[in-house]
Amino acid sequence: MTELKTETVTINMGPQHPSTHGVFRLILTVDGETVVDVEPVVGYLHRNHEKIGEKNNWIQNTPFTDRLDYISPMSNEFAYVLAVEKLAEIEPPERAKYIRIIMVELNRIVNHMVAIGFLMNELGCFFTPMFYCLRWREMVVDMWEMTAGSRMMPNYFWIGGVAADLPPAFLPQCREFVDALPGFIDELERLITDNEIMQMRCKDVGVLPPDVAIAYGCTGPLLRASGVPYDIRRAEPYSIYDRFDFDIAVGTVGDVYDRYLVRIAEMRQSVRILEQALRDLPEGETSTPKKKKFVAPVGDVYHRIEAPKGELGFYLVSDGETSPYRYKIRAPSFVNLQALPYMCRGGKIADVVVVIGSIDLTMGEVDR
């Protein structure tokens, strides 16, 4: 029997497609339902972030980083503030360090909740797990509002500490949240993890072998799901991460299902870190004396943290002025996105959106 000749069709997916996480465009070449090639097109949300960052002064840039990955503003601020502190050799007070860890780990939980919720949306389980997850995000966002005054763009981290001390109601509420969360994660797992259709759709889909993942420079849950135990909190502990016990979750196959499992496991680990941080939280100052005008010493610095999506790094160059000379961001979503065509080739159209969901993109960070 001779092979039936079929023509490939080019399909434009996005930038207004419902499951491309914002304005992200894909040019798919498909043969029937099978994907032959994928070409991602980015830049629809380009806002000149890095150039504007050079115009802003050092302090103004902290709230500006909130606009990068708007799901996890605290992590962005953390990375930027740590980079500036490294450059200016500022040491924040102990209490501020702990508060920062609490905020960033809460942020990680929020990010993974949203990631899992959207992944299920893309699998076609419309909004049920999503709403369950958003309910818990809402609790964290409420805590942020209580502390920083804003739900999504907190502007809470300052160079040399945090903007304000925790309000009295924060700690009880946070403890309650941390105590209740593992129960919810179990509930979520009962709903999703053993679901037959979920397993059919996710296992062996979008497999990323470890060597390819490293070659593409992937980081975060994407890399760990491929079996590489690389977490900057462990590989190069920054701030006070060396004081906590936690496990790095590593996948075995590197498919979408592993990424989901890694995210679930990371939420549990975040709960562990939060418990330790809440236990050890010292009393004292929350910031070095605040200055209206901040001038960083001449020099350059690169600092990276393990953001929920991967390695988030800030490269800053100072020429001794009130604003940075160069403000460059290594955004995890952008780098992880490079592996998308590799993961999608040979799959079905339905797999493409699932793989996008498993990478966990935020277009604000990809396009900057």
Add this chain to the structure above:
Amino acid sequence: MESIQGILEFVDQIFVNMSFWLSSQLANFLPEWGVTLVMMFATVLVLIFFGLGSIIWINVFERKVIGRFQDRYGPNRFGPWGLLQCVADMVKLLTKEDITPTQADRLVYNLAVIVPIVPTFLILAVLPFGRGMVAADLSIGFLYIVAVGSLGTIGIFMASWSSRNKYAMLSGLRTVAQMISYEIPMVLSVVGVLLLVGSLSMVSIVEAQSQWRLPFVVLQPLAFVLYFTAAIAEVNRSPFDLPEGESEIVAGYHIEYGGIKFAMFLLAEYINAFSICGIATTVFLGGWQGPILPSWAWFFIKAYFLYVVLIWLRGTLPRLRVDQLMNFAWKTLVPLALANLMITALVAKLVPHNSLVGAMAFLAANVVMIVGIALVKYPRWKREKREVVLVPRTATPQAKS
């Protein structure tokens, strides 16, 4: 006691009596053929208005229930408890601009709107909504449902092909493949019941269940599950909503349709979903039979119960992929339906009909079959459970200062 029974009987037969009253009134001034003609049109009108009217509240009902599943309220702004939400939506859709894409095949594109909606109303004609409440008791009832039901595929295919949109085209190909594949297990699963009844008429199927004194879901549990699964796929509902596949191919076949044309597709979909529940009720759940409450009430209670199950599935399950969908139809549902048919034929020969012993034999045969298949084909202990590896990171001891 008798008066209560009289009232119950009156309520039960209220719609039938109304139609008798109408025809007797008409007979005063119309010839016999005229009465027949008018009554035919009246029945058709009632069915159409029932179909359209039920959408208004099925839509709100579904959105309310799915809202509850998703931890939110659902529509609650327009009308008491948001009951008029669908009216508001319809008004919005009606007032929207009617668009035909320039590249589309105009005739087919506009015709495709009507094609899927006609068979949905045709199916309602043979459903017995209550005792004596059937528009047309065809002797080929179930065959008619199958024949008419498959017409909907053509409408969807016309819509997707004429839109000249790549997403719509993909959806069209998926639809045809899916609907044709799932028709086979759907029909095969009901054949077992038809063997027991010996007739295709929907009314006889209901009456046969009163002779057995048990709904056929007890005798044919596997067939019921198979039928319901295949029927969900047949009407493109979650988890088999690939033709629409919102997250993949955006809206599928109705991507290029807007305003009232889109509403027509939506209408067809809701009525279809209701009619599969109605068919399942008639064939497997004993139709309109039930104690105390009027027969039509029982029909709707059972049908809406099944509808809630549909909504439940929609709120819980992710969607299958297209290749898995076809595998599921041909490798799981069709063999199971065939096995069920064989077992039913065998047991039907061996045991006495219309008796409890016979019913128990059927149930036992089904249980043996289900457990056997579960053990041989899908053993739980064989299923791999994947877990992540945890690499520990311990804290470095801090020098106490």
